[in-house]
Amino acid sequence: MTDPVNILLVDDKPQNLAVLEAVLDNPDYRLTKAQSAQEALVALFDADFALIVLDVQMPGTTGFELAQIIKERKKTKDIPIIFVTAHFGEDQHVLSGYSAGAVDYLTKPVNPAIVRSKVAVFAELYRKTKALNEANQELNKRNQELIAVNKELEAFSYTVSHDLRAPLRHVSGFVHQLEEHTGANLDDLSKRFLTMIEEAAIEMGNLIDNLLAFSRMGRAELKLTTVDMNQVLRQALDDLQPELRQRHIEWDLATLPKVKADPALMRQVWSNLLSNAVKYTRPRDPARVQVGCQDTQAGEVLFFVRDNGVGFDMKYAGKLFGVFQRLHRAADFEGTGIGLAHVRRIISRHGGHIWAEGKPDLGATITFTLPAARNNSTPQPPSPNASSSMAALPSAGNTAEGEGKPPVSNGPGSNNNGPLH
Secondary structure, X not given: OOOXXXXXXXXXXXXXXXXXXHHOOOOOEEEEEEOOHHHHHHHHXXXXXXXXXXXXXXXXXXXXXXXXXXXXXXXXXXXXXXXXXXXXXXXXXXXXXXXXXXXXXXXXXXXXXXXXXXXXXXXXXXHHHHHHHXXXXXXXXXXXXXXXXXXXXXXXXXXXXXXXXXXXXXXXHHHHHHHHHHHHHOXXXXXXXXXXXXXXXXXXXXHHHHHHHHHHHHHOOOOOEEEEHHHHHHHHHHHOHHHHOXXXXXXXXXXXXXXXXXHHHHHHHHHHHHHHHHHHOOOOOOEEEEEEEEEOOOOEEEEEEEEOOOOOOHHHHHHOOOOOOXXXXXXXOOOOOOXXXXXXXXXXXXXXXXXEXXXXXXXXXXXXXXXXXXXXXXXXXXOOOOXXXXXXXXXXXXXXXXXXXXXXXXXXXXEOOOOOO
């Protein structure tokens, strides 16, 4: 049940106030009566009102004069006023009322149904305005809290960047000094231990770098523009060239459309997804990687990367897009466990969704959506330095949702057989 709203009734005649009080007798209203301008101003000082029903003809200060006083005060200037008059048909009288701040008129004798209807409208408007103001205040409070949290996060990032790196530098430095000091006196097992220490320090440094990048990406401003995904995909493939050496990979790259996105972040998305596909197809010869797209006909474009690699068990899929989460042993496949979490955050910030499907030893498919760019055109697809003949791979299994998006089946406008079958 909502709280009753305050309504001020102003009339110098008690019988008129009694009529209005009887007409507006409702648990949703808290009625306050005033028989003069002075009584009305005192009441306005003591409480907040949703509406004033004001008689025009009063001795001393008239209804018009009282309305002008009310509108000059900051606290009361926005309270709607309904004038009650017996002279509604006189144009000059009506204009004077609206000039004084009236929002509506009631004529004497009042019609109870019309009075109730008009008062109900303004009472509801007051409730909604009050609720909106309270919501805005809560939103401002949350924004201030978010600003404070971001400042704390900045301080944390500074600590991670500087204070945590110093011990790692000391570890690496002392390992090198120990190797130089002992020289040939170390046996093979001792040398192996030192190598493991140095590699662990390097891995920790990489984890810190990736964590910082993940943190900063969530706060960085998006630089949205029309992005040619073929060009970005080509750049990502260039970044992968060192990983492609001595690999037999068959590529199937669709012609991709343009999207509205941040080009630098899109390059990170494609680099992460292609790097994952290359890494987890390492046991395959030939490895197969397919990049495709599909128009969802809902202002979005669906992209996917599919491979014939080692895949994953769907019962562990909840870990796939988490920070520092891995589904395979570090001894088998290197990595920090941040890549897909990074991709998920980028896609989410663009208003898209990302999800995955896979089965052990049957490969995996990562699918994501992005808003389409207007006047889409389809340039020529990129061409990696590898074979580009590949049949559509079978679906790898059920879907692990990174952003709550269900699988999308093939349909009109799909390219390269769509991501899911």
